[in-house]
Amino acid sequence: MALVLKNGIAVEDNWHFIDTCDEPVPNDFYVLPLAVWQHQFETHGPSDGTHGFWINSDEDISNCSAIQCSKALEAESIIAIKFSNFTDGRGFSTARLLRERYHYQGELRAFGHIIRDQLFMLQRCGFDAFALAEQDNLQSASSALSDFSNAYQVAVDQPLPLFRRRDSN
Amino acid sequence: MYIYDHYDHSLIRERVAQYRSQVTRYLDGQLSEEEFLPIRLQNGLYIQRLAPMLRIAVPYGLLSSRQLRKLAEVSRLYDKGYVHFTTRQNIQLNWPRLEDTPDILEHLASVEMHAIQTSGNCIRNTTTDQYSGVSRDEIEDPRPWCEIIRQWSTLHPEFAFLPRKFKIAVCGSTEDRAAFLLHDIGVQLKTNDSGELGFEIFVGGGLGRTPMIGASIKEFLPQQHLLTYLDSILRIYNRYGNRQNKYKARIKILVKAWTPEVFAQRVEDEWQHLKEGPATLTEREIARVKTFFSDPGYSVVDDDAANRELDRLRAQQRSFSRWLDRNVIDQKQLGYAAVTLSLKPMGVPPGDVTDSQLEAIADLADQFGKSEIRSTHNQNVVITDVLKTDLFDLWQALKKYGMATPNIGTLTDIICCPGGDYCSLANAKSIPVAEAIQRKFDDLDYVHDLGDIELNISGCMNACGHHHVGHIGILGVDKKGEEWYQIQLGGSASKSASLGKVLGPSLARGAVTGGIESLLDVYVENRLMDESFLATYRRIGIEKFKERVYGSGA
Numbered sequence: 001m002a003l004v005l006k007n008g009i010a011v012e013d014n015w016h017f018i019d020t021c022d023e024p025v026p027n028d029f030y031v032l033p034l035a036v037w038q039h040q041f042e043t044h045g046p047s048d049g050t051h052g053f054w055i056n057s058d059e060d061i062s063n064c065s066a067i068q069c070s071k072a073l074e075a076e077s078i079i080a081i082k083f084s085n086f087t088d089g090r091g092f093s094t095a096r097l098l099r100e101r102y103h104y105q106g107e108l109r110a111f112g113h114i115i116r117d118q119l120f121m122l123q124r125c126g127f128d129a130f131a132l133a134e135q136d137n138l139q140s141a142s143s144a145l146s147d148f149s150n151a152y153q154v155a156v157d158q159p160l161p162l163f164r165r166r167d168s169n
Numbered sequence: 170m171y172i173y174d175h176y177d178h179s180l181i182r183e184r185v186a187q188y189r190s191q192v193t194r195y196l197d198g199q200l201s202e203e204e205f206l207p208i209r210l211q212n213g214l215y216i217q218r219l220a221p222m223l224r225i226a227v228p229y230g231l232l233s234s235r236q237l238r239k240l241a242e243v244s245r246l247y248d249k250g251y252v253h254f255t256t257r258q259n260i261q262l263n264w265p266r267l268e269d270t271p272d273i274l275e276h277l278a279s280v281e282m283h284a285i286q287t288s289g290n291c292i293r294n295t296t297t298d299q300y301s302g303v304s305r306d307e308i309e310d311p312r313p314w315c316e317i318i319r320q321w322s323t324l325h326p327e328f329a330f331l332p333r334k335f336k337i338a339v340c341g342s343t344e345d346r347a348a349f350l351l352h353d354i355g356v357q358l359k360t361n362d363s364g365e366l367g368f369e370i371f372v373g374g375g376l377g378r379t380p381m382i383g384a385s386i387k388e389f390l391p392q393q394h395l396l397t398y399l400d401s402i403l404r405i406y407n408r409y410g411n412r413q414n415k416y417k418a419r420i421k422i423l424v425k426a427w428t429p430e431v432f433a434q435r436v437e438d439e440w441q442h443l444k445e446g447p448a449t450l451t452e453r454e455i456a457r458v459k460t461f462f463s464d465p466g467y468s469v470v471d472d473d474a475a476n477r478e479l480d481r482l483r484a485q486q487r488s489f490s491r492w493l494d495r496n497v498i499d500q501k502q503l504g505y506a507a508v509t510l511s512l513k514p515m516g517v518p519p520g521d522v523t524d525s526q527l528e529a530i531a532d533l534a535d536q537f538g539k540s541e542i543r544s545t546h547n548q549n550v551v552i553t554d555v556l557k558t559d560l561f562d563l564w565q566a567l568k569k570y571g572m573a574t575p576n577i578g579t580l581t582d583i584i585c586c587p588g589g590d591y592c593s594l595a596n597a598k599s600i601p602v603a604e605a606i607q608r609k610f611d612d613l614d615y616v617h618d619l620g621d622i623e624l625n626i627s628g629c630m631n632a633c634g635h636h637h638v639g640h641i642g643i644l645g646v647d648k649k650g651e652e653w654y655q656i657q658l659g660g661s662a663s664k665s666a667s668l669g670k671v672l673g674p675s676l677a678r679g680a681v682t683g684g685i686e687s688l689l690d691v692y693v694e695n696r697l698m699d700e701s702f703l704a705t706y707r708r709i710g711i712e713k714f715k716e717r718v719y720g721s722g723a
């Protein structure tokens with residue numbers, strides 16, 4: 001079974017990712033494409049915690065009416081953002097919006113093409129789980145989560161900017 | 170000048186450590202070429218035609234004499250003993266070895282310098298006026314705001330992978346010396362009717378393939394909202410900028426496609442969520458940053474007496490007089506002057522300085538200034554806070570080091586990108602063209618008589634040499650493997666910014682100086698009184714220039 005970094009620790013991944021609408025769906029722990037999840041949400045209401053959705057880093061969540069609904073994300077336990085290329089910065093903004101604007105609390109996973117050198121910033125934007133290609137080195141890669149001991153800006157991991165925390169201020 | 174505290178220090182030290190491990194992983198084959206590319210770019214490392222090139226950040230063009238000495242040392246230890254000042258007020262090492270770059274950065278960190286975000290698709294070094302804090306037309310010192318922006322943009326977690334590079338300039342005076350209308354974001358400091366300080370925000374200016382002048386999207390932004398508003402602009406751009414086509418990826422294309430009005434509305438909508446949030450600047454923080462740039466203590470001097478003495482020396486020495494005219498400006502602090510050191514003597518690539526020149530500049534800044542210098546986007550260096558009574562001594566010292574060429578703002582103060590000699594993107598060489606022009610027009614009387622002329626040269630459409638905004642712009646083009654040069658006229662980077670118009674078909678390298686001579690002849694024949702080249706061009710139009718260069722049949 002594949003390993004993911006979850007809160008800095010390599011753990012076995014028990015989520016099953018569904019790529020297309022015609023794939024059979026297991027009984028629990030599955031992650032749906034956004035469109036399918038939205039359909040489920042609209043017909044059955046919020047998830048019971050056994051499934052979530054994934055989106056591509058180029059998808060615009062502002063266009064998804066279900067996400068805008070404040071109840072939708074409350075009980076959700078996983079949202080995953082797939083980076084088709086590690087330089088697609090849109091996923092970073094999407095993550096912050098999910099956390100800061102839509103108050104999503106569950107697991108937020110980055111997968112697809114991401115590299116360890118991005119972990120610190122991804123984490124700052126609200127990701128807490130990472131599916132990295134370098135499976136053998138996962139624990140050493142996780143050290144990148146603490147590449148920096150501080151940062152200037154407001155972000156999900158630190159809601160106060162440094163200027164509000166400096167000794168002199 | 171801003172001084173690091175332990176937070177700033179640990180951040181750049183940690184960045185050096187991170188970068189060092191990235192270089193090691195790359196050299197061990199654990200990090201692919203493709204993945205290493207944006208990582209090294211974000212740390213200023215290009216791999217150029219001949220060698221790697223390391224671009225070092227000079228935040229808003231400010232350097233201390235201590236930093237200059239360190240740069241001299243680094244250029245001796247790891248390079249060929251010279252550095253290059255760029256048109257973005259930064260400094261480049263042209264020949265470092267990749268393996269050495271982490272050590273170079275370690276050296277730089279010891280004097281509060283780094284190479285973070287000096288290239289790549291991220292927020293670049295914020296630039297401003299080289300006369301900040303000393304110019305007579307200043308509304309408000311832009312440097313504290315540049316520093317606030319620097320900290321906000323440094324390793325910003327959300328905006329490290331933008332569609333394309335992103336440049337911000339701040340202007341704090343009535344004259345524009347920061348070309349802020351030609352930046353992705355231009356920030357103009359202003360006060361509103363009730364005397365409160367704030368900013369007018371412009372977006373979507375820029376050079377390159379599709380040059381554009383920035384549009385105002387916020388007439389007055391109160392000062393405490395600067396960062397939340399910048400976050401909003403960047404978020405809109407990060408989410409909706411074009412990522413398919415790198416030639417359409419700059420924010421200006423998005424602003425144009427949506428129109429500035431719609432773009433402004435989208436930013437406004439986003440801003441409603443961030444406004445008044447924790448990133449809102451506090452009075453304390455603004456005051457804290459300002460203290461680093463407060464007056465370094467000026468003596469009370471008799472300005473009139475100093476001027477009389479300068480006049481006396483002027484009468485004795487024509488060359489000193491010329492230098493005062495072109496290279497020295499009066500500061501708002503009476504009795505003090507800001508002196509521009511020309512890095513454009515004949516026969517040296519514009520912007521290049523040797524290690525010993527760097528050390529000399531440092532010594533002179535200690536002796537005559539306040540141990541501080543500024544780099545300019547014209548690739549020169551300024552020493553501020555010089556007592557007028559010291560100007561003669563300073564001039565004599567500068568002459569010794571070849572930095573007293575009295576050509577600032579004239580034809581031979583050429584802005585020039587590295588071009589085909591160094592840059593792998595170039596279509597043509599630019600440095601030899603600059604040199605040929607300097608050689609041709611080496612008669613100082615003639616050059617002084619021509620007055621203010623900006624001549625800018627780029628080796629390709631990326632426009633690092635700002636050719637679109639030169640009064641005369643020269644662009645290298647490739648015609649079937651041969652180097653040709655397109656001439657543009659009438660560009661300007663000032664507040665009445667304009668983009669140059671193409672004069673006609675490109676010229677062969679050998680014909681460029683002759684072409685420039687024809688342009689100057691037309692100007693001299695047509696100018697009224699002391700009208701400048703640009704003003705004459707704007708009055709008489711392009712036709713006469715065209716006829717002279719290409720003949721009446723053209």
Ligand code: SF4
Nearest residue numbers: 586592595628629633
């Ligand atoms: S303008 Fe072109 S040739 Fe000149 S430095 Fe920029 S990319 Fe290179």
